[in-house]
Amino acid sequence: MRLSLLLSFINLFVTLGKTQRSIVFTQWIGTGTKNVKYETMANNIIDSNGNIIPQKSNARKDINGRMIYDCIDIMGKIRQDGEEYERRNGKFKYKCSNGTEIII
Known part of the structure; x- marks a missing residue:
């Protein structure tokens, strides 16, 4: 905390002659954590009609002989059918549903 405060003060002191002074000051004072909105999208291929492919x-085939497909998530990792997982930010949960990624 003290180190970041010191660095912010040094940055403010160095930029006194520039127009960035108020920007540095607001970064130094403000927390920037309020009213944050997170959005996400499933990693699916969509055709020209808007249908998910x-x-x-x-x-592979399951016990009943049905074809089962896995998903490839946004990071390129293969997820098995029925697997629930999170992305790096940890804000949303996803599930692979027979080749289609859904947001839980």
Whole structure:
């Protein structure tokens, strides 16, 4: 805390002659954590009509002989059908549903 306060003060002192003074001052005083809005999108392929096209990676048959497809998440990791997971920011949960990523 003290180090960031000192660095902010040094930055403010160095920029006294510039127009960035108020910007540095607001960064120094403000917290910047209020009214934050997070948005997300599922990593799916959509055709020209807006329909979701399931991914066909790692196709396999289940016990009943149905074809099961896995998903590839935004980081490129293969997720198995039915797997629930989070992305790095940890704000949303996702689920692979037979080749389609859904937001839980």
